[in-house]
Amino acid sequence: MSHETPTRAVVLGGSLAGLFAARVLADAYDEVLVIDRDVLIGVDVPRRGCPQGRHINGLLTGGQRAIEELYPGITEEMLADGVPKGDLGGTVRWYMQGRQLEQQHADMLCIGPSRPKLELHVRERTQALSNVTFVERTDILGLETTADRSRVTGVRVQHLDSGEAEVVDGDVVVDATGRGSRTPVWLAELGYPQVPEERKKIGLGYVTQYYRLNSDPYHGDLSINVVAHPKLPRGCIFAKTDGGRIEMTTYGILGDHPPTDQAGLYAWIDSLGIPEYSDALRDAVPLTEPVAFRFPTTLRRRYEDMPRFPDGLLVTGDAVSCFNPVYAGGMTMAAKAALVMRSHLHTGAAPQPLEYFKDLARDVLDPHWEMTNVVDLSFPGVEGKRTLSVRMAQAFLKRVQIAATRDGKVTAAYMRAAGQVERPETLQRPGMLLRILVQSLRGPKSRPPHIVTRPVRPAAGQAAEQSAEPAA
Known part of the structure; x- marks a missing residue:
């Protein structure tokens, strides 16, 4: 014993x-x-x-895989509980530098709890x-x-x-x-x-609201994400989540924060220039009041x-x-x-x-801190040292994003790095580097706006006839 x-x-x-x-x-x-x-x-x-519990908490593919390793079978349990799924490169619609990236499946399962x-x-x-x-x-x-x-x-x-x-x-x-x-x-x-400690003041503020939609801006996609950039330091994540709801978190940096009154919030969304956002929200049903959150500085101990x-x-x-x-x-x-x-x-x-x-x-x-630091410092108002290596990384990242508007393979590789499945330096492998250079020299690709579809509603006479039919 x-x-x-x-x-x-x-x-x-x-x-x-x-x-x-x-x-x-x-x-x-x-x-x-x-x-x-x-x-x-x-x-x-x-x-x-958990004050951020009222807001979107995006789970990257690298995190989903790590959680599955810790709790085998938990992904399927969440999917069975109504959590939607997609592919980070194939069914997430990304807008960067104001242009949509070419979508391509990247074997990057992402879930939306x-x-x-x-x-x-x-x-x-x-x-x-x-x-x-x-x-x-x-x-x-x-x-x-x-x-x-x-x-x-x-x-x-x-x-x-x-x-x-x-x-x-x-x-x-x-x-x-x-x-x-x-x-x-x-x-x-x-x-x-x-x-x-390292701190960097970014002055981030965001607002979240949940909806039920009377239209479909997704057409099979899981989320429509607009990433802030120096010319428009505002962004938004507009995603499906559990319970058949839509979760929207929109943000701005350096003190440019979205309002929490409904009319002001819709006007802010219009300023992003994404027609499917504005059109989908036109007759959406808000399920919650807009809720704000402030994140003044990044921090690393x-x-x-x-x-x-x-x-x-x-x-x-x-x-x-x-x-x-x-x-x-x-x-x-x-x-x-x-x-x-x-x-x-x-x-x-x-x-x-x-x-x-x-x-x-x-x-x-280190890999994620360095990658996000490069992006944070692309905004002129964010204080920090813009060393030669940082400026070179920013120039390369811009070329990646331009190339990804034309080439889905670049999008897939980019998402594998951003989704923390591969390290960022994988984008600099010779074959991918050549693809990024060639495609970025062609400039960003423009696309027509996405159409938001609505269910066809029966005419008044038809609706009356249908309502008069006996229940089965």
């Missing part, structure tokens, strides 16, 4: 990042506790602790693990450490309903509390160096550059990095971070935090 003490992992935050972390920790520890201020179990609506729907499925699969327990309605007060502060041994919490405070011991503590993470403050209080770090503590998700959300990388980053974490959870050995952070930076964060 074994007398070994059971091992415990403690996850701070029941966000998607926290759930993904709990999933991999459950394979390495006897017990996993997920602590959060919110009620989590059974919730299928936006949570107070709302954030609450995705959280519900992931939470239920995590909850089904016998050694995972959710500790709800509980505030996180701080870390517990050894006397020499070299190792984190648990966390101090307070239960909101009873007011009772206690120390929860853990062999490893994972911070998944999001952008507002207090780990940098806690580390400073413990005598550790300041966590290096470079834990990999810390000279020392306490054992027994890891950080994941938005608590490490918050990219510009219009690039839809947050959930993908969190899922991929869990896979990196899993590779550091060796049986019988505690993870080495700095090794984990270095692998996370190199394999997950």
